[in-house]
Amino acid sequence: MRRIEFHDREQERKEIMDILDTEPSLITFVYGPINSGKTALITHLIEELPEDYVVFYINLRGKFISNYDDFVRALFKLDREKKEYKEILKTISEVSLKSLKFTGIPITEGVLDLFFREKTHDDVFEFLEDYFMEIAENKVPVLVVDELQKIGDVRINTYLIYELFNLFIRLTKELHLCHVFAVTSDSLFIERVYSEAMLSGRCRYLVVDDFDLEMTMEFLDKYNFSDMEKDVAWKYCGGKPVCLVELVNRGRREEKAREMLGIRTGQIEGLIEDAKEFGYKISYGEKEIVLNDGDILKGLERFGDEEYLKAGELPKPIKLGLIKANILFLDPVKQIIKPQSRLNLLAIREVIKNA
Ligand SMILES: Nc1ncnc2c1ncn2[C@@H]1O[C@H](COP(=O)(O)OP(=O)(O)OP(=O)(O)O)[C@@H](O)[C@H]1O
Ligand SMILES: [Mg+2]
Known part of the structure; x- marks a missing residue:
């Protein structure tokens, strides 16, 4: 099996590292077209972070969230080994050998039960604020929520997204506790965010677009594409990483590219029909x-x-x-x-x- 290694993204990487180097003060919205490599970039960066960062990565893709319990389940991850959530915080703060990465926010059964019983998200948001405050005493917490648009329309009393934005603003601009990255490929969601009054002056935007020509050629060189194959790849795929990877993995590249175009054309014609x-x-x-x-x-x-x-x-x-x-x-x-x-x-x- 051919392994495709992570390619370049120097500029975006530098922008994110500059953000992480300073005190948290704004929410960062990472956006870009579908399949441009947003998740790949973020997950790659997480792997590389130095030891003083603690990353909590939450991907809402595939999560169905329509009520409070779903939301709690999407955010937290049960740590069965620990009895007290203070123990979890202590472990996070004390481990200094490497940076820590979590998918989901580790929590004990007791706290989770409490959330399910209480059924008020005020508790969850207050809890999270305390949680990050404790971690921030020794480490730099980083919260990444991927596919944030999944909760764009979820109403639990009020729109959940506004309560989440409030938490993000607390954690960044007000308390300077925790870096917050929200990732999405939904343009209509990012447009809503962009014109949202409550976020004005409280967030920044970072675009992750397809590779440019130079990045694409360097990528294809790694996999020994001939000049003709490079022309074909750029003509059909532009710098869309997922499409380029598909060509890397295939023989008869021009044929494959034409086939992909045929499929997409058929899909659009189907939509029109x-x-x-x-x-x-x-x-x-x-x-x-x-x-x-x-x-x-x-x-x-x-x-x-x-x-x-x-x-x-x-x-x-x-x-x-x-x-x-x-x-x-x-x-x-x-x-x-x-x-x-x-x-x-x-x-x-x-x-x-x-x-
Ligand atoms: N910098 C990169 N180097 C090598 N491969 C990449 C890179 N970026 C993306 N890819 C490839 O493209 C695929 C799609 O990328 P990814 O899932 O990160 O896109 P995305 O923008 O998060 O997509 P979505 O819009 O669905 O959220 C990855 O599985 C990976 O194979
Ligand atoms: Mg993604």
């Missing part, structure tokens, strides 16, 4: 928007000879629809919309040609 038959429905807040095939094509046609548009250039319903369908990516910071990948751009152009 469904829209024609049934209407393509998306919910936006309380509203339901229905797009027909003509609407979708009209949006796609804008990419016939453009690679990206200004965010305001597409009518809102079409923009929302194509983003929800994971065809387009919106960058709220740069205020641009572009296809999620080079492959998507080519597929869009095939669809326009075939229409």
